Amino acid sequence: MSAAKIVTAAVIVIGNEILSGRTKDLNLGYIATGLTGIGIRLTEGRFIPDVEAVIVANVNELRARHDYVFTTGGIGPTHDDITAASVAKAFNVPLILHPVAARLLTDHYGPENLTEARMRMAHTPEGATLIDNPVSIAPGFRIGNVFVLAGVPRICQAMFDGLKGSLAGGDPVLSRTVSGYIGEGVIARDLGLLQDRHPALEIGSYPFFRQGKFGASFVIRGIDKAEIDAAAVELHTIIRHLGAEPIDGEPAM
Amino acid sequence: MSAAKIVTAAVIVIGNEILSGRTKDLNLGYIATGLTGIGIRLTEGRFIPDVEAVIVANVNELRARHDYVFTTGGIGPTHDDITAASVAKAFNVPLILHPVAARLLTDHYGPENLTEARMRMAHTPEGATLIDNPVSIAPGFRIGNVFVLAGVPRICQAMFDGLKGSLAGGDPVLSRTVSGYIGEGVIARDLGLLQDRHPALEIGSYPFFRQGKFGASFVIRGIDKAEIDAAAVELHTIIRHLGAEPIDGEPAM
Numbered sequence: 001m002s003a004a005k006i007v008t009a010a011v012i013v014i015g016n017e018i019l020s021g022r023t024k025d026l027n028l029g030y031i032a033t034g035l036t037g038i039g040i041r042l043t044e045g046r047f048i049p050d051v052e053a054v055i056v057a058n059v060n061e062l063r064a065r066h067d068y069v070f071t072t073g074g075i076g077p078t079h080d081d082i083t084a085a086s087v088a089k090a091f092n093v094p095l096i097l098h099p100v101a102a103r104l105l106t107d108h109y110g111p112e113n114l115t116e117a118r119m120r121m122a123h124t125p126e127g128a129t130l131i132d133n134p135v136s137i138a139p140g141f142r143i144g145n146v147f148v149l150a151g152v153p154r155i156c157q158a159m160f161d162g163l164k165g166s167l168a169g170g171d172p173v174l175s176r177t178v179s180g181y182i183g184e185g186v187i188a189r190d191l192g193l194l195q196d197r198h199p200a201l202e203i204g205s206y207p208f209f210r211q212g213k214f215g216a217s218f219v220i221r222g223i224d225k226a227e228i229d230a231a232a233v234e235l236h237t238i239i240r241h242l243g244a245e246p247i248d249g250e251p252a253m
Numbered sequence: 254m255s256a257a258k259i260v261t262a263a264v265i266v267i268g269n270e271i272l273s274g275r276t277k278d279l280n281l282g283y284i285a286t287g288l289t290g291i292g293i294r295l296t297e298g299r300f301i302p303d304v305e306a307v308i309v310a311n312v313n314e315l316r317a318r319h320d321y322v323f324t325t326g327g328i329g330p331t332h333d334d335i336t337a338a339s340v341a342k343a344f345n346v347p348l349i350l351h352p353v354a355a356r357l358l359t360d361h362y363g364p365e366n367l368t369e370a371r372m373r374m375a376h377t378p379e380g381a382t383l384i385d386n387p388v389s390i391a392p393g394f395r396i397g398n399v400f401v402l403a404g405v406p407r408i409c410q411a412m413f414d415g416l417k418g419s420l421a422g423g424d425p426v427l428s429r430t431v432s433g434y435i436g437e438g439v440i441a442r443d444l445g446l447l448q449d450r451h452p453a454l455e456i457g458s459y460p461f462f463r464q465g466k467f468g469a470s471f472v473i474r475g476i477d478k479a480e481i482d483a484a485a486v487e488l489h490t491i492i493r494h495l496g497a498e499p500i501d502g503e504p505a506m
Binding site: 011013016017018019020021023029031033036041043044045046050077078079080109113116117118120121152173175185186187188189191204205206207 | 283287294297301302368405440460
C-alpha cells in the first residue's frame with residue numbers, strides 16, 4: 001500500500017463574545033464534521049479575541065503548517081469587525097474594495113442604503129476571491145489557503161457548504177463504531193491490546209449513560225477498510241467475552 | 254483610579270472526537286461564562302488531539318502566559334486517555350499513584366472491581382492536588398496553575414463549579430446590553446464613534462433575527478460601571494435618533 005495522503009486543516013474562531021461565554025460557538029463542530037466527510041483532518045482549533053496582532057499571528061502560524069485554514073467571525077460592518085483587515089496584514093497585502101463584492105452589496109441594499117459601514121463588507125485583501133453568502137449577500141473570501149467565513153452560524157455554515165466542493169481531500173478517514181453496555185474500566189485492558197495490534201488505526205473510547213445504564217462507544221478510525229473491519233470483528237469478540245452484547249454503531253437512545 | 258487587575262485564563266480542549274466532529278464541545282463555553290462571572294478573562298482557547306507532544310507543548314506555552322489554564326478530556330481509564338501523563342511530562346515530574354485518589358476509587362469500585370485500567374485514573378503528576386468529581390468519583394487534579402478536568406460535560410462542569418470558588422479573580426468585567434431592531438450597517442458609524450469616545454470600554458455588536466425582523470444587540474463591557482452606564486445612555490440616544498426603540502438587554506424571543 002502506498003503512503004496515505006494526509007490533508008490537514010485548522011479552524012480559528014474569532015470573537016470576544018465567544019471567549020466571554022455570551023455566545024456559544026457552533027461553527028467549529030460543523031466544519032469539523034464537514035471536513036471529516038471529505039477526507040480532510042481538522043487537527044487544530046483556536047479561539048481568539050478580536051485583536052489584530054493576535055489574529056495576524058494565529059493566521060500566519062496556522063497557514064504555514066496546514067493545507068487549509070478556516071476563520072469564522074469578524075467580517076460584519078461594525079468597528080469590532082477587523083478580520084478582513086487583519087488577514088490582509090497577515091498576508092502583507094493592502095485591503096482593497098473588491099469590485100464584485102461592491103456590486104453585490106450595491107444591488108442588495110440599493111445605492112441609497114449602502115452606508116460606508118456596509119461598504120466595509122466589500123473590502124478584502126488584494127488577491128482574494130469571494131466566498132458566496134446565500135443568506136445575507138455580504139461575501140466571505142479566500143486568500144491563499146485561508147478561508148474567511150462569517151460568525152453567525154447560519155451564514156458560516158452556508159458559506160462552508162458552498163465552498164466545500166472546491167477543497168481537495170486526502171485519503172478519507174473511514175470509521176466504524178461498536179458499542180456495548182460495558183464499563184470502560186472493564187474493557188480498557190483488552191481495548192489497549194487491540195490498539196497495540198493495530199497501530200495504523202486509531203481506537204477511541206467514549207463513555208455514555210443511556211437507558212439507565214453505563215456503556216461506551218468504541219470508534220475505530222483509519223484509511224484501510226479491511227483492517228478496520230478486522231478490528232471490529234475482534235472488538236465484537238472482546239465485548240462478548242466480557243459478558244456484554246456488541247452493538248454496531250451507537251446504541252438506541 | 255488605580256490600574257485594573259487583569260487575570261487571564263486559557264482553555265485547552267483535548268480530544269480527537271471533538272476534532273473529527275463526532276462530539277460537539279460544550280465545555281469551553283461553560284467555563285467561559287463561569288470565568289467571566291468571577292472576573293477572570295478567558296483570552297484563548299485551543300482544541301487539540303490526543304497526542305502527547307502536542308499536549309505538552311500547548312500546556313507549557315499557555316501556562317507560561319496565563320494565570321490559569323483549564324484542560325478538558327483524556328483522563329479516563331482507556332489507552333487513549335493520556336492527559337495526566339502528558340501534563341506530568343509538561344511539568345517534568347513523574348506520574349505517580351495518588352494515595353487519596355486510589356482510596357476514593359477503591360471505596361467506589363470495591364477492591365474486586367478495581368481493574369488496573371481504573372487505577373490509571375488514580376494517577377496524577379507528582380505534587381498535584383485533587384479536584385473533586387461529584388458525578389463519577391474519579392478525580393481531576395491541579396498542578397501549578399493548570400487544572401485538569403474530565404471531558405464528559407456533566408463531569409467537567411461539576412468539577413469546574415466545585416473548584417471555581419478557589420480561583421482568585423481580577424476586577425470583574427461588567428457589562429450592559431442594549432438592543433434595537435436596527436441594521437448593523439445603519440448604526441455602525443455612530444457605534445464606532447461611541448467606541449472612540451470610550452476607549453476603556455469594549456463595545457461589541459451582535460446581529461440577530463427575531464420576530465421576523467433583523468436587529469442587533471450591543472454589549473458594552475468594562476470595569477468602570479459609571480462609564481458603562483454613561484455609554485449606555487448615549488447608545489439609547491443614538492438608537493432613537495436612527496428611528497428605533499432602544500431595548501435594555503436582549504429583545505424578547
